[in-house]
Amino acid sequence: MRLKDRVAIVTGAARGIGKAIGTAYVKEGAQLVIGDIQGELAKETAAELAKAGGEVRSIGVDLAEPTGGQELVDFCLREFGRVDILVNNAGIGINKRTLDFPLDEWEKVIRINLTGAFLCAQAAGREMVKQSYGKIINICSLSGQRGGIGRAAYGAAKAGLELLTKVMAVELAEQGINVNDIVPGPIATDVGRAMHDPATVEAYNFLVPQKRYGTPEEIANAAVFLASAESDYINGHSLNVDGGFGSAGLMYPLPNSKHS
Ligand code: NAP
Numbered sequence: 001m002r003l004k005d006r007v008a009i010v011t012g013a014a015r016g017i018g019k020a021i022g023t024a025y026v027k028e029g030a031q032l033v034i035g036d037i038q039g040e041l042a043k044e045t046a047a048e049l050a051k052a053g054g055e056v057r058s059i060g061v062d063l064a065e066p067t068g069g070q071e072l073v074d075f076c077l078r079e080f081g082r083v084d085i086l087v088n089n090a091g092i093g094i095n096k097r098t099l100d101f102p103l104d105e106w107e108k109v110i111r112i113n114l115t116g117a118f119l120c121a122q123a124a125g126r127e128m129v130k131q132s133y134g135k136i137i138n139i140c141s142l143s144g145q146r147g148g149i150g151r152a153a154y155g156a157a158k159a160g161l162e163l164l165t166k167v168m169a170v171e172l173a174e175q176g177i178n179v180n181d182i183v184p185g186p187i188a189t190d191v192g193r194a195m196h197d198p199a200t201v202e203a204y205n206f207l208v209p210q211k212r213y214g215t216p217e218e219i220a221n222a223a224v225f226l227a228s229a230e231s232d233y234i235n236g237h238s239l240n241v242d243g244g245f246g247s248a249g250l251m252y253p254l255p256n257s258k259h260s
Contacts, residue, residue: 003224003228009124010087012090014058015045017219032055068119084133086120093143105153135178137181140161142185180238183240185213185243185245187219188216209248
């Protein structure tokens with residue numbers, strides 16, 4: 001019970017990685033708020049976790065809206081009276097080459113992946129400062145650390161989120177708040193499936209040194225660690241959970257190569 005009596009908000013936790021993080025947090029004793037644009041699905045997920053003994057609330061909220069982050073934090077304060085942990089997980093990916101990227105889609109991706117996370121962190125951070133305690137965890141992506149075809153908006157948003165992690169960690173360290181991020185490699189979820197056609201799946205299964213996609217539970221394990229007292233002296237850190245993909249250079253032998 002590493003998160004006993006802690007109150008956690010996980011955004012985008014109706015499904016996928018966020019749901020796995022919420023599930024792990026409840027198992028570790030946290031009270032949980034799910035904030036997701038999929039209000040009905042969020043309700044179902046909350047009911048599922050409550051059945052397993054968790055204290056869970058959900059709210060349908062569009063975190064790409066300027067008021068979304070504050071609305072979510074206000075809801076958490078009404079339900080549980082405080083917020084100890086925030087996981088900025090809600091995100092979308094749109095895959096188009098840079099020269100063809102429409103401005104409205106660029107702005108949509110930046111708005112949810114970067115601006116939405118900033119606004120949630122700002123609203124939650126203001127509450128955490130009052131209690132001199134807080135853990136903020138941003139879910140980034142390897143696409144924010146390395147160039148990838150089609151990842152202009154998504155990669156730029158996630159790179160920005162990694163830098164925001166560091167700035168907030170430095171600004172809030174003396175006030176008892178840790179800000180870190182997790183950098184997933186390819187993870188088997190709906191966003192992963194939407195962004196990866198069969199050729200991409202094959203390429204990842206070759207290029208990732210561990211030769212497979214990660215699971216949402218493997219990201220959740222890292223999110224429990226970064227929310228718990230075990231990570232109290234870790235601040236401004238980007239924790240790659242990527243099967244070694246971020247460390248890899250040339251992978252040899254190449255498939256179909258005469259040397260293979
Ligand atoms: P997912 O299965 O699509 O779950 C994300 C949830 O966030 C969905 O319920 C989604 O609703 C919701 N959401 C989207 N926009 C929102 C908004 N404006 N306000 C509130 N909620 C919103 O995604 P996932 O694969 O679990 O990914 C979770 C996080 O991990 C994302 O930040 C993603 O970028 C990151 N990540 C994923 C991978 C991967 O391979 N899966 C790799 C690296 C990083 P909709 O269904 O309506 O979109």
